Amino acid sequence: MATASDSGSSERSVWKRTEAALRFLAELGPANDRETFLQQALRRAAEFYGARWAFAGRFTDESHTAIRTLALYDNGHFPPNITYLLADAPCAGVVGNRIELIPSGVLQRFPNDLLLKTLGVDSYFGVTLDGVDGPGGILVVMHDGPMQVDETTASVLRSFAVRIGAELDRLQVAEELRRRDHILGTVADISSRFLRNDHWQKKLHQVMFLLGDAAAAGRIWLVHNRRGAGGGLTMEQEDGWSWDRDAVEQGSVPPAFHGIDYRPDFCHWEAQLEAGRPVREERASAPPGLRAFLERQEIQALVAVPVKVDDRWWGFIAFGDGPVRHQWSEAEVEAMQVAGDIIGAAIAHERDKSELNFANSVYDNSLEAIMIMDGEDRIIRVNPAFSRVTGYAADEVIGRDATMLCSGRHDREFLAGIQRELETRGFWRGEMWGRRRSGEEYPLQMSITLSQDASGQSRYRIALFNDISDEKRYQEHIQHLALYDPLTDLPNRRLFQERLDQALRESRRQNKPVALLYVDLDNFKPVNDTFGHDTGDRLLLQLTERLRGLIREADTLARLGGDEFTIILHQLEDRPQTFSRVSAIAEQIIEAVNQPFLIDGHDISLSASVGIALYPRDAGNRKQLILHADRAMYHAKESGKNTFRFYSEDMDLRARRRLLLEARLRSALLRDELVVHYQPQSDLSSGRIVGLEALVRWRYDDRQLLFPGEFIPLAEETGEIVAIGYWVIRTACRQLRSWHDQGYQPLTMTINISPRQLIQADFPDRVAQILRETGVPAEALEFDTTEKILVADGGAIEALTRLKKMGIHIALDDFGTGYSSLAQLQNSPLDTLKIDASFISQISGGGGTPPLAAAIISLARGLNLRVIAEGVENASQLEFLRHHHCECAQGLMLGDSIPAEKIPLLLDPGWQPDASRVIL
Secondary structure (H helix, E strand, O other): OOOHHHHHHHHHHHHHHHHHHHHHHHHOOOOOOHHHHHHHHHHHHHHHHOOOEEEEEEEOOOOOOEEEEEEEEEOOEOOOOOEEEOOOOOHHHHHHHOEEEEOOOHHHHOOOOHHHHHHOOOEEEEEEEEEOOEEEEEEEEEEOOOOOOOHHHHHHHHHHHHHHHHHHHHHHHHHHHHHHHHHHHHHHHHHHHHOOOOOHHHHHHHHHHHHHHHOOOOEEEEEEEEEOOOOOEEEEOOOOOEEEHHHHHHOOOOOOOOOEEOOOOOHHHHHHHHOOOOEEEEHHHOOHHHHHHHHHHOOOEEEEEEEEEOOEEEEEEEEEOOOOOOOOOHHHHHHHHHHHHHHHHHHHHHHHHHHHHHHHHHHHHOOOEEEEEOOOOEEEEEOHHHHHHHOOOHHHHOOOEHHHHEOOOOOHHHHHHHHHHHHHHOEEEEEEEEEOOOOOEEEEEEEEEEEEOOOOOEEEEEEEEEEOHHHHHHHHHHHHHHHEOOOOOOEOHHHHHHHHHHHHHHHHHHOOOEEEEEEEEEOOHHHHHHHOHHHHHHHHHHHHHHHHOOOOOOOEEEEEEOOEEEEEEOOOOOOOHHHHHHHHHHHHHHHHHHOOEEEOOEEEOOEEEEEEEEEOOOOOOHHHHHHHHHHHHHHHHHOOOOOEEEOOHHHHHHHHHHHHHHHHHOOOOOOOOEEEEEEEEEEOOOOOEEEEEEEEEEEOOOOOEEOHHHHHHHHHHHOOHHHHHHHHHHHHHHHHHHHHHOOOOOOEEEEEOOHHHHOOOOHHHHHHHHHHHHOOOHHHEEEEEOHHHHOOOHHHHHHHHHHHHHOOEEEEEEEOOOOOOHHHHHHOOOOEEEEOHHHHOOOOOOOOOOOHHHHHHHHHHHOOOEEEEOOOOOHHHHHHHHHOOOOEEOEOOOEOOEEHHHHHHHHOOOOOOOOOOOOO
16 A cells, blocks of 8 residues: 555656656757757657657648658657558547547557557557647657556646747748748849850750759749630740759650640639739649649649739749649748749840840841931941942941932932921832942832931931842833743734724724734644644744734734734725735735745645734724634635635624524534435446435524535534434434335445544444444444544544444545545555545546546555445446446435435335436
8 A cells, every 4th residue: 555655755756757857858959950859859758658659740731631750769769750641540639639648548449540550559648749830740659558647747748749849840940941042042043044145945944953953843834824715824835944853863854834724723823923922732722623734743732923024924933842742931932933033034134135136137137228327318327238239338338428329310309209208207118229339220129217216306217128120120021921922922912902902093093994914824733743842833933033024013913822823004094005905915924824934854834814804994993803803814714725815794694604503503413403314325237226325414494404514514613523423323323224124135324424523432332332222233334434534643543443343344435635645545444435526527428538536446446445436427427437347336316315214215126227317
């Protein structure tokens, strides 16, 4: 049983231990090293309570959910610091009550606390560590057995907590001041770095490195704000405007900070930064968009301080901590703001320097000459381009009057006008003539601007000018190209029309007629096709020289294009001899064209067709005069070419009829206006009709039936001949099939084929399709072609060969009127030779020179070709052909072309041709 003396002795022992502990705290001086200070304090606290463990720790964040130990005592040892959650731990009671005492059985109360379970803790005593900003952590002693703590001993741990908290605050403030001073020292260093002449990006990279290191940041950015399309702000980080501690250490490139939209999560940044206040962001409490960004960047906390340039918000510097949480003090943030101010000033300085360098570069490298004059027009500065343009070096003109550069082309009034413009408008711009150092005069484009000082007084005149000699020459060249033919250098259509308008105006004023000659070369295309376009161009150049020698200098020779030329004869006398004079010139033109052209050893012969229209006799304006001359030229071509024709009103009638025919022809097939008539072909030995030739007719109206010569040439020109040709083939084959079905066999059908149709790539295939559709055997069909095809390109010959291989017979029509050679006849896929009617007409009943028809028959037999004579009109011709063994004939003597329904009358077995014309 304890006695009163024992109790008093125990109480004195407690007071003695308490006094010693408090004395220890009083004597424990300011810590130079936080770790040593804490280890001494924790060891003494554990010894005081007879505890095995003691630790001091701070909260990891403002939520007070976890503790990070600052020092940990374990029975005389100091193991590494740890971090653990406060949930389901007695430390949570310390946070809530500022003190927690569990003398024994702590594991029974907190069975989920892994730390207690691992260490085997039985008793626990903890108090809060208070600082100037409130509770900042906890101080704990623990033992593996019961712990005796009364009110007196409990106050000792609170005293330890006060002393440790105060010392930690002092150390923190000292550390913050040290870091602030470090940042400010760095700011002073970077100020001097910005004044160096190093490359801007290099300087900026160095500054980023120094700032990031001084602020203990894991990452730092310099960001320029931009206005987006919708008016919101976005951050744009320029290349090289960032520093990353880990990236530098690992040698990698930090992720970019591009295109971060202020809206909506960054909206408060704009107001704060623009007002000059820094922004702090914690990842845990940041808005969702910003939180996601900080997570991607592995940043726990971020500070952004504004950067102002010329007192206007330019952007900001952002400091991020990295994976390990860092709390920047207000002192550090203030130092960061100073750094932002320094960088803003550096940006303004760099911009001004860049603009000045740019202005000097523009001045020195400008392609325009620049001359600066004072108020007395004395030259005070020039750029290098000035010397290149004028030939004067700078020292030769500075201090001299600028009028030394003027040519003598401008009078005083011109110069006075420039002065008036400068006084009233402040600038002048225009063209003038200058004089180089060599004395050469040249055109220049100049602008002069007055430069004024702050008081509005004119101080300088800045003149910019350049030599426009090349531009003038180029404009003249372009003008020439626009008005003259590039090959012959003759006036082109545009200039020709202007000259003709001028000639007509002079004609009205002087009452003198004007003649317009329209010259078109006949068959010029074969020259290009045969000899090449280069030869054709050289021929046109020779022709141009010949035509130039035929007209007066006052007249106009123009080339409208291709092989078309026009001649304007000005100021003709209105007298009867006018027609004779114009006719003589037209004859001279035709004769000049008829003279052979010698090019590369080739003698090339041509002819020309000339149309003539007179003003005002034939037209009242330019358009009509050109049209009528053109119509007269076409009439000359229709008259056999190589001639000239004056315009007449009849030509208008023919032209209008041609246009009407052309318009009607396009719809003739659709209107079912075309019909096919058939002319018999008789075997001269038997007298029987063995074949028919299909001849198309056009029922133009109820009274007119047009023959092929009236519309087939037009169909050839317009291309309608292709459709008409297929229609004739199909119609004739259907009719032949009908006659075959009626028993008129063997009977053949001859059809004329246009060269234009024959060169269609699918012509043989389409003919084969028609034969299949109508059931006509190929050997019953014969195609008539002309000698032009034999001298055409190989495509037509190839088509004829394919047709012959199908079994179709090929006949050469109008033989002897073209240009084919015997070699071409022999090598062509022909079966039949048709003697032209012009040769048959030479056959008469009397003696005389043997007709050419006999020679043609003999030639055909030698080539193993069948012969058909065309245009047989009398008995003597028929007898001549029989005598010379001509196989077949056709013509009025043997039957005219008639409609299909009348052909059976000729095919009747009782019909025999006699010596008279068959009229049905």
